Amino acid sequence: MIPIFFVLILSCTQNASKPDAGVVSRGDHAMGFSHETTTHHFHLYQSGGVIEVSANDPKDINTRDQIRMHLNHIVMMFSNGDFNVPMFIHDKNPPGAATMSKLRDEIHYKLEETPQGARIEIVTVNKEALSAIHNFLRFQISDHKTGDSADIINEKNLH
Numbered sequence: 213m214i215p216i217f218f219v220l221i222l223s224c225t226q227n228a229s230k231p232d233a234g235v236v237s238r239g240d241h242a243m244g245f246s247h248e249t250t251t252h253h254f255h256l257y258q259s260g261g262v263i264e265v266s267a268n269d270p271k272d273i274n275t276r277d278q279i280r281m282h283l284n285h286i287v288m289m290f291s292n293g294d295f296n297v298p299m300f301i302h303d304k305n306p307p308g309a310a311t312m313s314k315l316r317d318e319i320h321y322k323l324e325e326t327p328q329g330a331r332i333e334i335v336t337v338n339k340e341a342l343s344a345i346h347n348f349l350r351f352q353i354s355d356h357k358t359g360d361s362a363d364i365i366n367e368k369n370l371h
Contacts (some may be wrong), residue, residue, distance in 0.1 A: 249275050250329070254352045256364045260319070260342065261349045262330035272328075281327035287321045287332055304354075308348030315341040 249272060253264040265283060267275040289297060293313035295306070312319060318338035324331050334349075336342050350362045 215326050231243035250279065250338035252352075252356050252358055254349045254356070254358060256346050256349050256362065257367045258364055259367065260334040260336050260345050262331055262333055263328070263349070263352070264329070266326060266328040268328075270328055274328055280323075280325055283330040283332055284323050287323045290319075290332075290334075291316060291321050306348050306351045308346070308351070311340060312348060315344065319345065 249268055251266050251268055253266075254264075255262045255264070263283070263286075265279045267279060269275070286297065289295070293316035295313055297307040301323070314337075315338055318341045319334060319336045322333040322335070323334060334345050336345065346364065352358075353360045353362055
């Protein structure tokens with residue numbers, strides 16, 4: 213028999229790596245693909261950050277294409293200051309989204325296809341917009357429970 217203390221610890225650690233069920237169900241509906249078949253990553257850079265989504269199975273062309281279509285749509289929406297999708301997925305307005313909307317002309321979004329999905333590069337030189345982007349991405353890391361670092365990475369160290 214396992215002591216209740218260890219059962220509680222095991223339960224907490226298992227749940228710590230999975231997003232809230234509401235985030236998953238609303239996200240699957242809004243994105244058009246499953247959290248179960250994809251991996252999300254969010255990275256903070258000195259110039260902004262990156263949202264990256266990949267199909268877990270390299271042969272899953274359907275999910276890869278759905279990711280690309282969704283992220284292309286997100287680039288268009290964010291560029292227009294529309295953050296309704298993240299608000300729907302997370303059931304609240306993510307930190308930084310209102311400022312990113314207000315300063316939309318100061319932020320540049322670029323979609324790049326990857327072998328298993330796509331990524332959005334988010335870049336700005338505006339300090340207020342940069343802070344908002346970092347707050348937005350840190351919230352995504354936390355709410356999606358990706359395990360990504362919330363630290364700002366120097367892009368020059370990536371090459």
